[in-house]
Structures are given as C-alpha cells and as structure tokens.
Amino acid sequence: MHYLILSDLHLGKGKFLKSGQLNILEDFFEDSKFAEFLDYYSKGKFEHDEVHLVLNGDIFNLIQIDSEGIFTHIVDGELTVRAIESIAKGHPRFFRAMKDFLEKPNKKISYVIGNHDAAMAFEEAKEYFLQHFGPGFQIVNELDENGVYIEHGHRYEVINTVPEKDYFLKGPQGKKILNLPWGSLFCIHVLPRLRKERPYIDKVRPLNSYIRWLFFHDFFYFLRLVKIVLSYLWETNKDLYTKQNRNFKTTVKLLKQVTIYPNYEKKAKSILRRKRHIHTVVMGHTHVPEWRRFPEGKYYFNTGTWNQIPSMDAGLHESNIHLSYCHLDVHKESQTLRSGSLNQWKGKWRPYLEEIHT
Secondary structure, eight states, rough: OOEEEEEEBBSSOOOOOTTTOOTTTTTOOOOOHHHHHHHTTSSSSGSSSOOOEESOOOOOOOOOOOBTBBBOOOHHHHHHHHOOOOOOHHHHHOOOOOOOHSSSSEEEEEOOOOOGGGGGGGGHHHHHHHHHHHEEEEEEEEEEEETTEEEEEEGGGGGOOOOOGGEEOOOOGEEEEEEEOOOHHHHHTTHHHHHHOOOOTTOOOOOOOHHHHHHHHHHHHHHHHHHHHHHHHHHHHOTTTGGGGHHHHHHHHHHHHSSSOOHHHHHHHHHHHHHHOSSSSEEOOOOOOEEEEGGGGGEEOOOOOSSSOBSSHHHHHHOOOOOEEEEEEETTTEEEEEEEEEEEETTTSSOOOOOOOO
C-alpha cells in the first residue's frame, strides 16, 4: 500500500477573476504539476498497486472565497458548495486529475479537514464529492490505519480550532453554520485587506522575524498592522456569532501563537506515545517540510506546501517553492513501514527528488 500525502495547497477561485483581474487571494498555480504527479503514481509500476492519496488539510482555501464580492463568517452548507464549485471552475485540471486518478484500479483519495477548509465537514460538501467522484473519495478529520496516523495539525492551536462538540452553531433562520476560530475569522475579515498592500504577508516564514523586520524597517506599516489587528479583536468581541469564543485567556494565547513559530515534533512524539500501534505520524499546517526519526523505528513527517513561501532566512532565498509530499510504502498485513520518504515533485521528466529513505 502506497500513501501519498500532501497538504496546504490553498486553492482559490483561480489566477484570474471573472472580470479578468488578477486574483490576489489565489495561492496555487501548480495544476499541471499536480496532474503529472497523479498520472505518474497511477501508471507504470503503480498501475495496479494500491495507492492512497491523502490531501491533508487546507487543500481548498474556503475561508477566503467571497460570495458575490462579500466575505462572510456566516458559513453554511449551501454557501460551502457554491465555494467548492467556484474553486472547481478556477482549477478544472486539478479536479479532472483527481477524477482520472480514481478511475484507475486500486486508487483512493482521502481528504483530511484542516482549518482553511473546516466547511468540508458539512454533509452538503460530502454529498457533492460523492456525486462527482464516487465512493473512492472520502472526507475525514484524521486518518488512522495500517500503523499510519495523519492529521492536518491545526487542532493544537487555540487560534485555529474550536472544540469538536462546538464545531457548529445555530445561525440566522436556524441554519447550521460553522463556529469559526479566531484564526479563520482573521483570514476572512482582515487578511484580504492586508494582502492588498503586502501580498505575501501571511506566507513569510518565520513570521516573528518578519514582524520584527517591519518594526525596524517599515514602522508605519507595522503601526497600521497593529491597529488593524487590535480593531479586529475589538469588533469581533461584539459579534453575535463569534463572541462565544472570546475571553482574555484566548486573546493571550492568540497573540502568543501568532508570534511563536510552532514546533510539531513534540506533538508527534505525544501521539506516538498515546497510540502504540502507530509507527508514522504525518502532519501539515506549518508549511515547512521536515522529518524526524525516533527510537524503535518511529517517524514524523511534515509535508510542507506547494505554495510560494518567502523566507526571512537569507540562505533560503534561492528557492522558495518546494512541491513536497510524503511517500510511505506500508505492508498492509503486518502494518509495518517498508519505506518512507519526504520528496519534492520535479515533473514527468525527472519525477521526484527524495530527501530521506527509511
């Protein structure tokens, strides 16, 4: 059984809007590379093998899809389906590649829900993909099978998640709507304004270094940024459908997590301790590809992103796009790891660059 795991593609409405204007909220421009990627792993030596593609969260940037020009946090199932349809229209080759992949023997796709695509949990969204892709496409919160545990990773950050029991709220006219966390609300209401002036502001890594850089080299924009963020925190405190998540403790955690770079290696260790049957943990969310080998043949992988990542580290400026993914070859009967690698997709003429082989 082959697992192909990738995350954080952030598909929007496409490169251009209906008007022909450049879509500044679009992050994904690798549709052709993605199609080549799936084609490679569904033909040749993989044609009859079991290949399980895992789209590990934030594949669709649903929280930054406007409805008739309006960004809203009142998100229900009907609005979600319209957003998915607009993404499909903007990325036809991407959707066609998934459909072609599923038509090959022994191929399957699991979509693990992240923070930018929390709305995939609506039954309407699941029904959409069932109708268009069939039973070979499933939507889950996490994947735990054959000794492999996969989740997006946002659930460890208070700014990007809410308790499972509070996932939905009763909205206007009694509709079921998402109970969005602070990070998602920020992306909906504030980030589009910030990106008009600084298109890569949400992508720079590490973010805390960029904030310090702004303070010393772009102080007026730093002040504007602080003003916008504080205004956002104050305004959402009064909103009927967001204030239930608001308290002093949450605000302190939010400010702390915005400025401190997350380290998921410790989270992976904790998962491996709790789930003794697991040999490999795979997450995304941080946008930084990495791997760790632990004692007793245990592993942690982070799949990074296929988006452009500007870096404050001068040593990384030569290349900030890595089409990274994790490839695991698992023996189903014994549930053991034959091999695992963190790869970069290079295209059909030189399929991939392998960073680690277990």
